[in-house]
Amino acid sequence: MATAHDAPATRDVDERPFIDTALVRDLVDRQFPQWSRLPLTPVEPGGSDHVIHRLGDELAVRLPRHSGAIGQAEKERDRLPGLAPRLPLAVPVPVAVGRPALGYPWPWAVTRWLGGEVATVEGLGDSTDAALELADFLRALQTVDPHAGPAEARETLADRDTATRTAIARAAGAFDAGAMTALWDAALAAPAWPGPPVLCHGDFHTGNLLVADGRLSAVIDFGSLGAGDPAVDLMIAFTLLSPHCAAVLRAALEVDDATWLRGRGWALTSGLIAYTAYAADDPRIAAATTRQIRAALAGPGEDRVRDAHPV
Secondary structure, rough: OOOOOOOOOOOOOOOOOOOHHHHHHHHHEEEEEEEEOOOOEEEEOOOOOEEEEEEOOEEEEEOOOHHHHHHHHHHHHHHHHHHHHHHHOOOOOOEEEEEEEEOOOOEEEEEOOOOEEEEHHHHOOOOOHHHHHHHHHHHHHHOOOOOOOOOOOOOOOHHHHHHHHHHHHHOOOOOHHHHHHHHHHHHHOOOOOOOOOOOOOOOOHHHHHEOOEEEEEEEOOOOOOOOEHHHHHHHHHHHHOOHHHHHHHHHHHHOOOHHHHHHHHHHHHHHHHHHHHHOOOHHHHHHHHHHHHHHHOOOOOOOHHHHOOOO
């Protein structure tokens, strides 16, 4: 399973129940006794949003770490079985949703174990095949009727304005505050998505991709799934891909200048908010979000955007 590094703009990151393997064992044994004899092994590193354990050979147990991640268990249970056959990469297969108990306050999930390793820039950043496979996945996702199952409207860039400007101020010692503000202003001012809302993963970054045998194999963590502007999923160009491969992704998706600019805005806000929430405590997230913010500011693959919208 993988490590998510995006952070919802309105999350209270301090609301974190204590979770250890003993608690997970007790929850599984009491609520799903059919799995009580299966070994339980923590997955390290876990995710910033979930504590993950492997249960036997075929299952995974995922407990939200904070209030911003609650609701994912039910959302994936309700939506992923219908989505899975329509997507070219594997997605989690929900098996059960656990109840709050033993002092743990939120629903939690048991899913089928997805083998593989977390995608890395070193492994796939320069892969045009990966860029094209990502484009295929996004095209397939965007053709699904967003109203065919549970999928609330996604937040917009404007919804994140206050949180993003606060994060810019907090990160001014690490990044160019003027450049960040200029990019953010330009993204907010870019023409809006002209079409109907499409289904978006919403947290489409490196940590939510799995690789097996050197190829993309799965996409996980659909907690931000919703209907909205497809620009949100362009953040993958700035978290995983080299400038050349970002341009390949853009061309394959036929992304216009305004959508690409909004995609840079999404990469900036998601990277900044995660950086300010986690970088001081997690070097992995610090490195990933630093790359993401710098890539968004540089604008890989967006020569035409720079001509149309200088920032």
